[in-house]
Amino acid sequence: MYHPYFRGKQFELITIREMAPLLAEKGFVPIIEPVREALGGLKKTLTAVCDAGGRAIVIVNPYHGDHQEDGTSITGLLQDGFIGNDAIAAGILLRSDMTVAEVLACYADHTDHNPVLVHAGFTAPKDLAAALAANMPDMTNVFVDDHAKLLYRKHFDQSDRILVRDGFRRQRNADYPAMEEFSDLHVTYEDLGMDGFGDFLIVGDVYSEGGGPAYAVAIHLTFIDPDKDDVMYIYHFVSDTKDTPTDPAGKFAQALTKLIKKLDSGTSNLLETEAIKEFRVLHEKGHFPGLGYVKKLSMKHHIETLADYLG
Template sequence: MYHPYFRGKQFELITIRETAGLLAASGFVPIIEPVKETLNGLNRALKAICEANGKAIVIVNPYHGDHAEDGAGISSLLKDGFLDKDGITAGILLKDGMTLDGVLEYYEEHKEHSPTFVHAGFTEPKALAEKLGNGLETTQHVFFEKHCGKLYRKHFKGSRRVLVRDGFQRRRNADHPPVEEFSDLHATYEEEDMDGFGDFLTVGDDFSEGGGPAYAVAIHLTFIDPDRDDVMYIYHFLSTTNDTPTDPAGKFGQALDKLIAKLDSGKSMLLEGDAIKEFRDLHAKGHFPGLGHVKKLSMKHHIETLANYFA
């Protein structure tokens, strides 16, 4: 049902590892696009998923990062380490400029890994659907909403279909409003005639290798509002100081103070799971764990929120 889309940076992979049990228990299937040359973190994340009897889709031809030109290392990892694991499948990213022949080549190469087609800019949906023919209904297709309108998705009716929407608005941290709408897809994907839905968690689809110095520090946390038809919203808790790129620890403290005040008001609607417990612990200790760790807690909380919603 839910397919969180991760770019395989260090803290994304740690998030997967730490939530592997919850992902599996909830029937959630992460999609991972490996972006780092070393695949040790990916290997550990996939092992954690297998140990939890979960599932994951691994992109074998990434668009971003160190494997963008050649995904052979990823294919080797899947073949050598996970061929006997039914839960780990290959994902083929159908990008702008890819030919039908190119797509089918990837499909044949990874056939034993029951590949999923991930549509992200491909322009020949009708030709692909016709080529798959009677085999279409045994395939799975994931659509990036910004590239795939209803007419595009219609060609793959009869197969298993998942719609991925980016609910995170990309802007400078300092420019975020205190709260805004994130998505309603968790509540409406069946209305869209889809079998599942996905998002890019609280990170968004825009990929960057590394962030520059943070002028403002933000903690991004999602919540579902039952009084508004279960729409999901996102809080942006921002540091008060944002005029220089110094003192990230102090700025994190300012943002965390705002988060704790909102929680203590009793009106936050934030799910108080493991991630919020850790934010409370960090506040009590006055500790700054680093911005990557903060991002990890934000993603973890998002997964916990959706798991609680579907429970």
């Protein structure tokens, strides 16, 4: 049903590990694009997913990060640690520079891991669908919405189809509005003929190796508005201080104070998730856990919010 798309940085992997029981319980299937050369964290994460009885899709030919030239070590990890394990599928990322022959070769190399095609810029859907016609009823195809519109997706209508849409509009932290629309895909995916949906959580599809100094600190939290047809919106709680790269802890305190004030107003529509409870504890203690940890809490809140909505 829900397929959150993660780039495999440290706090993304930690989020999946900590959420593995809930992901498994709800049938949510994370898609992980490994971007770090060291794969120990990925192995630990996949083990946690399996131990919880969940499933995951691992991109074996990443477009971003340390493995973009050669994904053989990822394939090796799947072969060595997860062979014969139906819980872990090999995801093949289909970009504009891939040919049908290259896709088929990668597909053949990963038949032991129930390959899933992730369409993100590929330009020959008709030829590929024809070549894989016999396999199609047993396949899952994931479409990144910006790169795979309705006509493209129709070629794969004999398979399970997942639509991933980026609801996060990346800006400089200082420039975010207080609130904006995030997505309605959790409500409309079946109307679009899809079997499931996904997003890039509160990180977005724009990849960056790492942020520089934070001139402003922002806390991003999603919520579903029952008065607006259950559309999902996102709050951006931004620090007042925006003109200096120093004092991230002070800026976090400013943003967190805005978050707590909104929560306590009783009009926020924010679900009181475990992540929200942790934000409350951080506020009570006056503690700054680091920006990566803050991002992890926002991702956990997003997953908990969708888990609650989807029952």
